Amino acid sequence: MGIFAFDEVWNVSRFTYYGLVALQHRGQSTAGLSLLSRIGISTKAERIRVEDMDVEGLEGWASVGFTGVRDVYPVDNGSVSIAIDGRTAADPLTVGEMVFSDPRAAVEVLGDYSSFIALSRSGKIAAYRSRLGLQPLVIGGFGFDMGIVASEPVALDVMGGEFRREIEPGEMVFIDKYGVESLRVKAPLESYCAIEYIYQARLDSKVNGSSIYEIRIKIGERLAKERPIMGDTVIGVPETALPFAVGYARALGLDLDLGFVRTGTPQRTMILADQFMKLVGVQLKLNPIRSAVRGKRIILIDDSMVTGNTLKNTVFNLRNAGAKEVHVLIGSPKIVSGCPFGVEIPDESELIAANLPEDKISAMIGCDSIAWLSLEGLTEVIGHRKLCTGCMTRIYPKGGDSH
Amino acid sequence: MRSERSYRVYAFSSYRNPGIDEIVRSTGGSYHIGDVNSPEEVKQVVGQVSPDLVVIGPEEPLFRGVSDAVRELGVPVLGASSKCSMVERSKVWMRELMWKYSIPGRLRFRGFRSVEEAASFISEYGASVAVKPAEQVGGKGVKVAADLQAYLTQEKRSALSKGVKEVASLIKEGYKVIIEERVFGPEYTLHVITDGKSHLALPLAQDYKHAYANGIGPETGGMGSISGPGMLLPFINEEEFMGTFEIVKATTDAIKRETGEEYSGILAGQMMLTTLWGPTVIEYYSRLGDPEASAILPRIDGDLGELFEYAATGRLSRVSLAVNEERSVVWALAPRGYPLNRAMASGHRVSMDLSKMREIGCRVYFGSISLEGMSLVTRGSRALEIEAEGDDAVEKLERCVSLVSSEVKLIYRPEIGRNLEEQVRLSESVRYAYKLRERNNTLGVSVNWSPKSGEF
Numbered sequence: 001m002g003i004f005a006f007d008e009v010w011n012v013s014r015f016t017y018y019g020l021v022a023l024q025h026r027g028q029s030t031a032g033l034s035l036l037s038r039i040g041i042s043t044k045a046e047r048i049r050v051e052d053m054d055v056e057g058l059e060g061w062a063s064v065g066f067t068g069v070r071d072v073y074p075v076d077n078g079s080v081s082i083a084i085d086g087r088t089a090a091d092p093l094t095v096g097e098m099v100f101s102d103p104r105a106a107v108e109v110l111g112d113y114s115s116f117i118a119l120s121r122s123g124k125i126a127a128y129r130s131r132l133g134l135q136p137l138v139i140g141g142f143g144f145d146m147g148i149v150a151s152e153p154v155a156l157d158v159m160g161g162e163f164r165r166e167i168e169p170g171e172m173v174f175i176d177k178y179g180v181e182s183l184r185v186k187a188p189l190e191s192y193c194a195i196e197y198i199y200q201a202r203l204d205s206k207v208n209g210s211s212i213y214e215i216r217i218k219i220g221e222r223l224a225k226e227r228p229i230m231g232d233t234v235i236g237v238p239e240t241a242l243p244f245a246v247g248y249a250r251a252l253g254l255d256l257d258l259g260f261v262r263t264g265t266p267q268r269t270m271i272l273a274d275q276f277m278k279l280v281g282v283q284l285k286l287n288p289i290r291s292a293v294r295g296k297r298i299i300l301i302d303d304s305m306v307t308g309n310t311l312k313n314t315v316f317n318l319r320n321a322g323a324k325e326v327h328v329l330i331g332s333p334k335i336v337s338g339c340p341f342g343v344e345i346p347d348e349s350e351l352i353a354a355n356l357p358e359d360k361i362s363a364m365i366g367c368d369s370i371a372w373l374s375l376e377g378l379t380e381v382i383g384h385r386k387l388c389t390g391c392m393t394r395i396y397p398k399g400g401d402s403h
Numbered sequence: 404m405r406s407e408r409s410y411r412v413y414a415f416s417s418y419r420n421p422g423i424d425e426i427v428r429s430t431g432g433s434y435h436i437g438d439v440n441s442p443e444e445v446k447q448v449v450g451q452v453s454p455d456l457v458v459i460g461p462e463e464p465l466f467r468g469v470s471d472a473v474r475e476l477g478v479p480v481l482g483a484s485s486k487c488s489m490v491e492r493s494k495v496w497m498r499e500l501m502w503k504y505s506i507p508g509r510l511r512f513r514g515f516r517s518v519e520e521a522a523s524f525i526s527e528y529g530a531s532v533a534v535k536p537a538e539q540v541g542g543k544g545v546k547v548a549a550d551l552q553a554y555l556t557q558e559k560r561s562a563l564s565k566g567v568k569e570v571a572s573l574i575k576e577g578y579k580v581i582i583e584e585r586v587f588g589p590e591y592t593l594h595v596i597t598d599g600k601s602h603l604a605l606p607l608a609q610d611y612k613h614a615y616a617n618g619i620g621p622e623t624g625g626m627g628s629i630s631g632p633g634m635l636l637p638f639i640n641e642e643e644f645m646g647t648f649e650i651v652k653a654t655t656d657a658i659k660r661e662t663g664e665e666y667s668g669i670l671a672g673q674m675m676l677t678t679l680w681g682p683t684v685i686e687y688y689s690r691l692g693d694p695e696a697s698a699i700l701p702r703i704d705g706d707l708g709e710l711f712e713y714a715a716t717g718r719l720s721r722v723s724l725a726v727n728e729e730r731s732v733v734w735a736l737a738p739r740g741y742p743l744n745r746a747m748a749s750g751h752r753v754s755m756d757l758s759k760m761r762e763i764g765c766r767v768y769f770g771s772i773s774l775e776g777m778s779l780v781t782r783g784s785r786a787l788e789i790e791a792e793g794d795d796a797v798e799k800l801e802r803c804v805s806l807v808s809s810e811v812k813l814i815y816r817p818e819i820g821r822n823l824e825e826q827v828r829l830s831e832s833v834r835y836a837y838k839l840r841e842r843n844n845t846l847g848v849s850v851n852w853s854p855k856s857g858e859f
Binding site for chain 1 (some may be wrong): 615616621812
């Protein structure tokens, strides 16, 4: 995200911090921010959870901030600071240097698969959204005082700002003291990331014109249509799969239960890069509520399946807590391929759905039945086909030259 | 706006405005340059011209007693007296009036004579408050911080306190700062023309305060406006319109009782539809609002000169208003640098294909731009306002903007007139909430509390 205050009385460091905290579901292994003040650009970026980042004493009236999984951003060279969302072969600072003098050339260097926010020492923010629209990006303000760009509107919500609109794929927005300008750099080739809808974006966000909450409820309803199971109760794996469970139970008139209590902070297990933590993580975090599951035929809904190990643990714990039957439903189509664009999905060799047939997966998970949302179901729920479903189909969108 | 009568228009202004100049020339009047805020100078010009009617545009001459001076000469004048224009000049006076006469749509407030007092009040009531200069200072210095959410309080409070100092430095005496409870909802303006006895409501309008595209950036006098269709706006209904009209009428009555003077001129309520009251007064103008007037006046069918004259001579009850149903949209064009850096925004040449713009169906109003020799030169504020009507108003405006060229980049808000759905949705939820209050008899009931100072 990036913040520009029109009056230098503002210190935006904590605004940036809380905005990033609201975006930490997008990745929380690295965090950083650059601030522009009278002494120039100063940057702090570490392999640290954003909440643990110390911004005490940092000052400036404009900023770029980042929270991520692997990449450490922003990077600065004294005259410009930049944070890139997604993958690019380009040197980030080269892109950052070019964007304020020749934005089109900067985007040529960047390529078609990533988005960025850059801040110049002379006092200007440039925010670009990839022409494929793979990464979300929005613009808004804070009273008469600040212009703000962020991956999701929730970053604006938490700081009391006002969401204005999404930045279009291929559009660049400039904010400085004397204006907000929009530049159409590339014709859009809309190919929105399907994972944003399923679990990446925050539940209270709006992405690509759609309310994420509404879409996830509808995914649950769609699952109920595709795979109705008349069990005793529906349980969603917290936090992401809860709306799927709500939609599913509502559609079939089944009970809905809260099956787990979380220990520790609600970080996405899949985003934790550490393999060991992934394994022990789930036991540590999701403790079944015995009285909610004992003696029941349970429909357990999760948002996705990667290696299957988390789910195996979850099912094991449910049975251990007295569940009679456990039927697993996954709120996404099978994930069978990695993401070359920077969404944290392991390589194909680590993806169970790419390597084992369904009966084997069911046996490995230890459930009584298993089903995934169909690809058709997903596109119908989202309401259009301008989607990147590469991790489900192995068909990836291509940038400019091949279209 | 068309007139059957033939008028001769004279102008008195601090600089030569090209649009007014054109009208003056075409009607055979004369253009006078001088200090419009000086009652003496205005009297002199009136003496030379001996007009049948004087219309005062801006608020500052009203505050300085220019309308009183003209009235003394026995010349009809459209413009509130100095005493009556207090309703615009002092927000504390206006709020006290609303509370004294129990006028609906009033907000709780407190006026502060010292910056320190105000700053400590702000940090004590960490809840939502709006900070404004207590006196009208040309729209400058208003800093309304959004919700002071607990975890951000320190940053916002310290910036707010800095803001208070900045705001207060603009004011000379008396109340420096007014702090009000903060409300939200769609904003709109109702202009009422009155001769003190009769009141005539003009169509509603909405103006857009943020300087930059997408509704971002510092506060301005207004970067554009919309009016209509009909008397309303898509997000304000007939009942709310009438309720607002009643509020403005009640205010002119209260001003009369308070000052002993008839309110004769224009009173414009800058309103917000809130969950607290429904129609709620944010502030008053004692004149036509700009750029609202640019959206409203072209929609009035009939003779504006006659309307103004009847209002100025106490015969307004004879007038009825016919309004063009079609909506209008106004975009203001300002030189880059406005509003934060006047020097940067001044002194740049601008040119345009005026006849082609008129062919397209747009009206062009000249604002802060002067005719110097043969060139139009920016003066640091909003240079042009372009107005168009109909469903395709925005498309017409786009074509017109492309016919303007300038030495300096011109900023404007291309989204004005588009996408009103969000405001319609907002008004629906606000309407539900204040209607519920109405049924529960809790309209306008609210309170702030702090452990140290108790209720505010």
